[in-house]
């Protein structure tokens with residue numbers, strides 16, 4: 001097992017990464033407090049992973065809420081279902097929520113925890129690669145709004161993160177590949193040697209080799225933990241974690257939530273950011289080619305959807321959370337391993353990129 005700490009003073013917490021951790025109650029029951037426990041999961045995960053967690057909880061008084069699957073579930077209406085269940089079970093401020101699932105369950109449950117009685121504890125048990133390397137770490141919680149992805153939310157850190165590698169065995173192939181997009185992101189924004197390592201070890205990751213996965217998850221979490229510790233509320237460096245997300249969120253919202261997986265949209269978005277960086281002369285075209293090659297090998301989309309023209313992209317991108325005083329801020333690259341937040345990108349090269357970037361189905 002590897003443990004990475006997110007260092008946030010009194011709100012610091014461990015991320016445990018390894019096999020069989022859902023059943024390792026000594027790792028996470030100390031973070032449950034004294035009150036009731038409510039497990040939130042979905043219809044896909046409940047039959048597979050509720051049993052070991054329930055068994056580990058022994059005599060604990062546990063409520064379980066099983067939600068529908070999918071990105072379309074990440075709404076305020078579903079958060080209300082969690083609050084209803086907490087109230088029906090007479091849960092107080094000492095209750096703890098456990099999010100057992102991917103980023104959808106984690107974001108939603110974390111948001112419900114942030115708001116219930118002005119904030120209760122929660123634990124993340126991420127079961128997708130994407131959630132293990134990104135969404136379960138750092139305290140961003142929230143739900144989607146029809147007009148924009150993750151537009152309603154709160155910062156609320158978990159008490160601990162339990163990343164059980166065994167859960168990745170049942171993850172559909174497409175979801176594994178989508179998670180790899182966020183793994184590649186860490187190499188691109190901050191860690192050139194890790195990008196090199198990914199080029200060498202991508203096949204092992206696609207084969208779900210435990211050693212390769214443990215290394216990739218631990219390196220990703222270490223980078224994310226350092227960035228979050230430096231800038232918890234995203235007033236600066238944390239924005240780098242959004243490489244590809246301004247374009248990606250436009251794709252997700254424009255295509256309807258769930259049509260493109262988050263990681264797929266981020267992959268295309270990262271390539272759009274690399275292409276723009278190259279057009280602006282700050283990224284060598286050969287490096288943009290390496291990025292495209294790695295994303296392609298990972299089976300991720302490298303073309304934007306044909307149905308989103310430049311005008312529609314710009315309209316959707318204007319809703320991005322990084323917009324300040326009407327100015328779009330974009331994460332670009334100065335090289336592999338060197339992300340950069342820019343607020344001064346001229347609208348002309350951006351429009352040219354959006355018009356000329358390759359389109360697929």
Ligand code: NAD
Nearest residue numbers: 044102103104105127128130131134135140167170171262
């Ligand atoms: P997800 O939660 O929808 O899970 C993907 C699919 O895999 C679902 O159908 C799920 O039921 C299934 N699944 C999950 N674990 C499984 C397993 N072990 N075996 C079999 N099936 C399994 O999607 P995701 O990619 O985990 O998360 C995407 C969400 O995360 C998006 O809403 C995105 O906005 C959010 N996100 C949040 C942050 C953050 O910092 N909070 C960061 C990145 C992404």
Ligand code: GLY
Nearest residue numbers: 138140238241242
């Ligand atoms: N996924 C972006 C962040 O956590 O800041």
